[in-house]
Amino acid sequence: MPVASAGPGFELNATAASVLGFLLDGPRAGWDIATAIEGSLGDFWNVTRSQIYRELRTLTGHGLVEPGQTGARDRRPYTITADGRAAFLAWLDQEPGDDVVRIPLLLELFFADRLDDPTLGRHVAVHRARHAERLDRYRQLAALAEAAGDHRAHLLRYGILHEEAVLAWFDTLPWG
Amino acid sequence: MPVASAGPGFELNATAASVLGFLLDGPRAGWDIATAIEGSLGDFWNVTRSQIYRELRTLTGHGLVEPGQTGARDRRPYTITADGRAAFLAWLDQEPGDDVVRIPLLLELFFADRLDDPTLGRHVAVHRARHAERLDRYRQLAALAEAAGDHRAHLLRYGILHEEAVLAWFDTLPWG
């Protein structure tokens, strides 16, 4: 787990760091950050809205972000401070931690001999479809990103290669 | 998230379910379960020892497992009960939940333009090496499993295809 010290004695966690990262190009409310992450990194970097709000509170406490005027529906935009930028950069500098992965389908397959084939087949089919959808989505987005010279195309290429591998794997399974 | 009701009003979570699964073929202590998971599913199904001990406690409270005589070093083997088996099977029957994935390296790459190339290069190299190691390990294990007709070979094939894809992706990156 990567961990950075921002100023004396305070550890920035990876979730907080990603929040800071999304504030770099301008003030955003928790909601905005959530949808931005969801729409870009979402599949490789899991976060929930509540985490974001929590981190925004603690980041405020440490002076790394500053809340602005609250607007409609209590919408409160946060601005990153100079300290916040510094903390984010320091965090980025750390070596990234290990992947955290939980794939319930594989857990189920591990116990495949306890389960009947039709059920297994159904479950496999559902997940296969999800992955196929994702691959599609990634391909479309990658075309755009690649054309625009967006370095985020790297992530999409990751997604594409990963999803292709997963689909190839599905094809080797004896169910579905 | 997959969730099963074991008897009236009690939700088995995925971690608890995997613990039950590992008790199916005989009594085990928390430690044993931990090393068993680590050594088989570990890369696809993240759990820590402490979680296992906690779940064993709550499973005991619900009558799904029974602690045995405590041996040396407070070692306490647990046996799955009939209710436990039923709960596990019911849980398996549920549709598996979505993957939970957190890949700090990709988070970092998302912000690649804020970081200098040498640092990025180092980080990428470290992670590449880790994946290469894993691929090796999977290949060796898969050969054995495949030969033994172990259905767990499916998981290893997943690992292999995934790691191959990841390595191929590394080759497309402009760093390292």
Added chain:
DNA sequence: ACCGACATGTAATTCGTTACATGATTGC
């Protein structure tokens, strides 16, 4: 002017990680 959908955030609960304590074993 109401209803349904969406936006926004908070609180309660569950889950996961890290740090710790201690008891056996093994190798010298």
Added chain:
DNA sequence: GCAATCATGTAACGAATTACATGTCGGT
């Protein structure tokens, strides 16, 4: 028979998810 390592578990803490509350907009 001591030191180092491994096995085993617990407790304290931090992080993540779920459930909830409320407000606002858009349509009819």
